[in-house]
Amino acid sequence: MIKFLYPIISLLALTLTSCGKSYNVIGTSNVSNLDGRMLYLKVLKNNEFKTIDSCDVVHGQFHFEGTFDSVRMANIFMDDESVLPLVIENGDINIKIDNTQQTVSGTPLNDKLFKFFNKYNQMKNLENELVHKHDQAIMNGRNMNVVNANLNKEAARLSQQEDNLITSFVTENFDNILGPGVFFMVTINYQYPELTPWIEDIMSKATDNFKSDKYVKDYYKKALENQQIMNGMRGAPANAQPAQAPAAPNAAPTPNEMARPSQPPMTR
Structure with missing residues (x-):
């Protein structure tokens, strides 16, 4: 009986974990100097920006995803240069970057x-x-x-x-x-x-x-x-x-x- 319950408990724990708050940042850019560059998603912690995720820009596309405990402000950086601010919150966050503007949409606070x-x-x-x-x-x-x-x-x-x-x-x-x-x-x-x-x-x-x-x-x-x-x-x-x-x-x-x-x- 114990052997039978163990995989069920493990599966339940995995299911509960996967139901936590998660963010999904989907970005597009037509700025040529961003292509091939590494972007960093950073949050302010103890008055310093700390990296929580990173990704490459490939053919004008980039993507961050992960889980979080509470809604918070973040910035996307390229090296030490901030590209734009956004809110880390539950849902699909859409980012568009071009030579004239940067927009973030798709979730209530970012909108x-x-x-x-x-x-x-x-x-x-x-x-x-x-x-x-x-x-x-x-x-x-x-x-x-x-x-x-x-x-x-x-x-x-x-x-x-x-x-x-x-x-x-x-x-x-x-x-x-x-x-x-x-x-x-x-x-x-x-x-x-x-x-x-x-x-x-x-x-x-x-x-x-x-x-x-x-x-x-x-x-x-x-x-x-x-x-x-x-x-x-x-x-x-x-x-x-x-x-x-x-x-x-x-x-x-x-x-x-x-x-x-x-x-x-x-x-x-």
Whole structure:
């Protein structure tokens, strides 16, 4: 009887294991310099990117698959260069990479994240169009005082819309991985953690779930320490530098643009 039960128990255990959460990333690319290259799927762990999977790009196709314990943000890297972010979640995740854009779709959080990226990119395109209008006005001999006044007004309007977009997205996603994930993208290229008005606004609204995210918690703690040092409320060791944020990856264009602290959305 024992000999009979053993294979049944083993089969049951295998079945239960196979029913766990799994991801399946199916990618296509028409970017020539990706073909034949190794791609790495990495997640942020202890403020460092750790590889969880890798694959070759063969004839414009690549594929990652595996299991996971919890939904989390990840990045696809080529060598040390980040190609694009995505969410590791249950289901088939479809990636398309070409010379003009990168998209991830097929699962709820990835669809939501890249819908946000598309809106953000539309705003950046409108901002770039202002530069074209400025150059065109010079060539047409327009009154540049009037032109610049109008362009500055439009730039301020777009900056406010961009600010509202990022803030609303983070606050609407406090309790899933997207809120902390976009917060990470915005702040990762800061020279050191700082309490900008945008950060203070976000943290004043934040839920306990958002505040307990490891990166958010660590960033905010260091930003408070740096603020106290700059305000003379806390002593700093001789020759000490402000507490540093984790090293930033060479991120994909959209997250990298978002991460520049000098941009209006970060300095409301």
